[in-house]
Amino acid sequence: MSRAPRWLVVLTLAVLAGPAAAEPLRLRGDALASAASPVGLLVLSGDGGLAHDGLHTVSAEAMVWLGADADGVTGDALVMALIARRQDGRAQVRVGRTVVTAGALRPVHLDGVAGRVRLPRRIDVELFGGVPAVPKLGAHAWDWVIGGRAARRLGDSGSAGLALLEQRSQGRLDTRELGLDAAVARGRRDLATRLAIDLIDPTVADVSVVATQRWSAIRAEVSAQHRVPSHLLPATSLFTVLGDVASDRLGGGLRWKAAPRLDLVGDLGVRRIDGATAADGFARATLRLDDAGRGAITGEARRAGAIDGGWTGLRLAARVPRGALTASLEAELVIADVDRGRGRVWPWALAALGWACGPWDAAVAVEASASPAERGRLDVLGQLGRRWELR
Amino acid sequence: MRRGLVAAVVIAVGLAACAGVLGLRRERVARFPHRAHVLAGVGCPQCHVGVATAGHDTPLHLPDDATCTAAGCHATPHDPHPCSGCHSDALAIGAVVEARDHLRFSHATHQVASVGNCVRCHVGVAQSDGPLRPAMATCWSCHEHDRVRDIRDCGACHVDLAEEGTAPASHLIHDDDFATRHGTQAAAAADLCATCHREEFCSRCHGTTMPTLPARLRPADPLAASVHRPAFLARHGEQARVAPAACTSCHAPSRCLACHQERGVIGGGTGSPHPPGWVGIGVGGNLHGPAARRDPVACASCHGGAGEALCVGCHRVGGPGGNPHPPGWSSPQPLGSLPCRLCHPLGARP
Numbered sequence: 001m002s003r004a005p006r007w008l009v010v011l012t013l014a015v016l017a018g019p020a021a022a023e024p025l026r027l028r029g030d031a032l033a034s035a036a037s038p039v040g041l042l043v044l045s046g047d048g049g050l051a052h053d054g055l056h057t058v059s060a061e062a063m064v065w066l067g068a069d070a071d072g073v074t075g076d077a078l079v080m081a082l083i084a085r086r087q088d089g090r091a092q093v094r095v096g097r098t099v100v101t102a103g104a105l106r107p108v109h110l111d112g113v114a115g116r117v118r119l120p121r122r123i124d125v126e127l128f129g130g131v132p133a134v135p136k137l138g139a140h141a142w143d144w145v146i147g148g149r150a151a152r153r154l155g156d157s158g159s160a161g162l163a164l165l166e167q168r169s170q171g172r173l174d175t176r177e178l179g180l181d182a183a184v185a186r187g188r189r190d191l192a193t194r195l196a197i198d199l200i201d202p203t204v205a206d207v208s209v210v211a212t213q214r215w216s217a218i219r220a221e222v223s224a225q226h227r228v229p230s231h232l233l234p235a236t237s238l239f240t241v242l243g244d245v246a247s248d249r250l251g252g253g254l255r256w257k258a259a260p261r262l263d264l265v266g267d268l269g270v271r272r273i274d275g276a277t278a279a280d281g282f283a284r285a286t287l288r289l290d291d292a293g294r295g296a297i298t299g300e301a302r303r304a305g306a307i308d309g310g311w312t313g314l315r316l317a318a319r320v321p322r323g324a325l326t327a328s329l330e331a332e333l334v335i336a337d338v339d340r341g342r343g344r345v346w347p348w349a350l351a352a353l354g355w356a357c358g359p360w361d362a363a364v365a366v367e368a369s370a371s372p373a374e375r376g377r378l379d380v381l382g383q384l385g386r387r388w389e390l391r
Numbered sequence: 392m393r394r395g396l397v398a399a400v401v402i403a404v405g406l407a408a409c410a411g412v413l414g415l416r417r418e419r420v421a422r423f424p425h426r427a428h429v430l431a432g433v434g435c436p437q438c439h440v441g442v443a444t445a446g447h448d449t450p451l452h453l454p455d456d457a458t459c460t461a462a463g464c465h466a467t468p469h470d471p472h473p474c475s476g477c478h479s480d481a482l483a484i485g486a487v488v489e490a491r492d493h494l495r496f497s498h499a500t501h502q503v504a505s506v507g508n509c510v511r512c513h514v515g516v517a518q519s520d521g522p523l524r525p526a527m528a529t530c531w532s533c534h535e536h537d538r539v540r541d542i543r544d545c546g547a548c549h550v551d552l553a554e555e556g557t558a559p560a561s562h563l564i565h566d567d568d569f570a571t572r573h574g575t576q577a578a579a580a581a582d583l584c585a586t587c588h589r590e591e592f593c594s595r596c597h598g599t600t601m602p603t604l605p606a607r608l609r610p611a612d613p614l615a616a617s618v619h620r621p622a623f624l625a626r627h628g629e630q631a632r633v634a635p636a637a638c639t640s641c642h643a644p645s646r647c648l649a650c651h652q653e654r655g656v657i658g659g660g661t662g663s664p665h666p667p668g669w670v671g672i673g674v675g676g677n678l679h680g681p682a683a684r685r686d687p688v689a690c691a692s693c694h695g696g697a698g699e700a701l702c703v704g705c706h707r708v709g710g711p712g713g714n715p716h717p718p719g720w721s722s723p724q725p726l727g728s729l730p731c732r733l734c735h736p737l738g739a740r741p
Contacts, residue, residue: 024551026551030608032603032607032608041602041603043608045591047589047591061589061590061591063590063591063594063595063598065601065602067602074602076601076602078591078594078595078598078601079590079591079594079598081590088542088544089542089543089544090542097598098590098594099590099593099594099597099598101577101578101581101593101597102581103578103579103581104578106639106640106641107593107597107641109594109597109598116582118542124582133598135646135649151579158579158580159579159580160579161578161579172728172729179578181578181579182579183576183578183579183580190576192575192576192578192579193575194574194575194578194579200723200724201722201723201724206640208574208575209575210572210575210576221572223572223575227635227636227637229635229636229639229685229686229687229688230687232636232639232640232688233639233644233687233688233691234644235724236729236730237644237687237691237695237699237730238691238699238702238703238730238733238734239683239687239688239690239691239694239695239699240687240730241715241716241720241722241730241731242683242684242687242715242716242717243684243716243717243720245684245685247634247635247636247685247686249634258413259413259414259415260413260414260415261412261413261414262413262414271633271634273635273685274681274684274685278633280633286614287412287413288414291414291482292482296614298614304629304630304633305633306629306632306633307685308632308682309632310629310632310633311626311629311630311633313626315620315622317613317614318613319611319612319613319614326611326612328610328611328612328613329613330613330620330621330622332620332622332625332626334622334625334626334629336629340666341666346625346626348621348622348625350610350613350621350622352610352611352613353611354610354611354612363609363610363611365610365611367610367621369622369625370625371624371625371626372625372628373625381607381610383608383609383610383611
């Protein structure tokens with residue numbers, strides 16, 4: 001039996017076995033069709049409580065897609081998991097396909113088990129293990145990942161944690177990483193940081209720090225990042241032998257609610273790689289057309305510098321609702337610094353008309369673009385979605 | 392003089408228009424005159440009939456036309472249309488409906504604790520006609536919350552926060568740029584994220600098997616926050632060049648090759664995506680060396696795995712490509728393991 005039907009059987013049995021629904025079962029289906037490939041895409045998602053006995057809850061969550069193009073029908077599962085938890089939140093376990101995030105370690109999409117226990121003295125312990133998800137329900141022999149995190153919660157929403165991960169690819173040691181993370185929020189100030197250390201060739205692979213200060217209408221943010229690409233690759237990759245050339249970025253951003261319906265956002269940063277520097281930044285203005293923000297117009301200018309040539313971009317987006325209908329326009333213009341034989345100016349635009357009524361929503365859109373891959377492209381998109389809530 | 396007057400009028404009209412557009416001048420919203428009713432001595436249960444015994448799943452107790460006329464207060468309405476058409480705020484009613492759907496709250500229970508004093512929670516009723524839904528801080532002024540906050544048990548009061556989609560009032564404010572830096576903040580509090588966001592929310596980006604950008608599933612919402620807008624596909628090559636290894640923080644390096652193969656865009660039809668002078672000793676600068684050193688992830692995204700043979704063809708011991716290691720380079724890996732043995736047959740050293 002292939003992996004997909006096996007998961008379906010497990011979930012179906014769980015649904016049938018549930019003695020009572022603790023929460024409504026929510027389902028959503030989205031169909032997306034385009035004139036160009038992929039021709040069709042169907043996304044189904046659902047979640048809800050399956051059973052509860054007053055102390056424990058079992059719920060399920062799934063998100064699968066089916067696609068069809070000229071080559072045939074294909075599909076995959078993004079999430080397909082059973083979640084069991086104690087009602088008091090002291091313990092939780094997830095089984096199935098899930099995204100695991102453990103502190104400073106990069107998120108892992110895996111088929112396996114992940115659990116968390118809350119111990120006294122505000123200490124949490126998380127453990128996970130399984131097989132890294134392979135696209136299109138594929139599988140590699142002897143691929144596995146195991147890891148965990150221990151953390152102590154700080155204040156309202158912060159914590160400090162230590163995480164460890166080991167990943168094997170076809171049996172060979174691929175990644176062994178140690179992660180340290182910490183975040184604190186005190187009044188109007190937030191500070192979050194994470195640090196990942198490559199233990200195979202001990203080096204700091206990735207560090208980032210974000211500090212935020214809020215005033216009534218202004219939020220300011222400072223961030224710093226240090227990343228060593230060769231240590232983010234699997235240890236078995238030939239490209240790890242090219243040396244430790246770090247990419248460092250220091251930046252700051254400001255968000256100002258200039259008027260009740262007008263937001264201004266700006267960000268500026270400097271990146272340093274291999275002794276050379278480049279600047280990047282953007283400025284954006286968003287004007288809401290009504291107090292609820294259903295309609296809005298936004299304009300943005302962006303500059304992304306790179307040592308061997310960056311790009312400059314402009315973006316305009318608008319959403320104008322009229323009753324059940326919504327007209328929208330999104331347009332971008334990207335101008336590359338260097339012509340690499342694929343042109344330098346790449347415009348893109350998408351105009352759409354959306355409709356929402358009760359559990360139904362639909363949209364039809366026309367997309368036109370030029371890109372490094374295609375000189376010109378015109379596409380027509382159609383989307384239809386529906387929500388169900390079963391009690 | 393006349394010209395100045397015209398200019399002044401134009402500026403005044405312009406400012407007035409701007410004030411309206413920017414939201415500085417508030418639109419006149421029909422609100423129910425709660426304050427006037429309080430001052431007239433009308434008690435809350437007189438209009439909100441049955442509220443004192445309302446449980447968390449009973450129907451809403453909003454007054455209708457019959458309530459307004461039944462008590463003799465408005466026995467002869469001045470207009471044949473429904474009262475709520477002019478004397479209520481649709482947004483406020485929407486908030487009440489949302490609260491009924493997404494909060495576990497019983498007025499009956501709270502009537503006992505507040506000794507029938509509605510103002511204890513609905514503090515604004517006597518001051519203005521604004522929305523009266525109490526802030527969460529009001530709940531916390533009576534209810535002990537440290538424990539539920541500790542165990543992230545929002546479900547004690549909130550029914551399905553993810554579906555409710557209400558942004559927190561005072562903390563964890565997410566604006567549209569949060570997606571780009573959320574990793575650092577989420578690292579220390581992923582369980583806190585999970586109190587509002589379901590797994591599928593994360594997996595749309597981190598579950599790298601989706602064949603389309605999540606934003607393309609909502610073509611009519613160009614202002615929805617997302618890491619990659621639909622136009623990202625057109626410029627993702629340039630974007631990847633700007634921030635080395637940024638893509639790897641979510642996607643496996645092999646994802647690039649898989650997608651390019653699927654779409655048949657390898658080399659853009661030219662046979663190679665690289666510019667002239669990319670490879671070749673003494674020819675056109677041999678650009679690939681410094682580029683690979685700065686961003687080896689970009690190389691690995693196409694030439695990883697079996698594709699590494701392309702590099703080893705030149706960069707092997709005694710080969711024409713020379714030593715790819717930087718000065719002073721060393722590794723704890725034994726020569727017999729991968730990737731060393733690709734260039735160094737067992738025991739061989741340069």
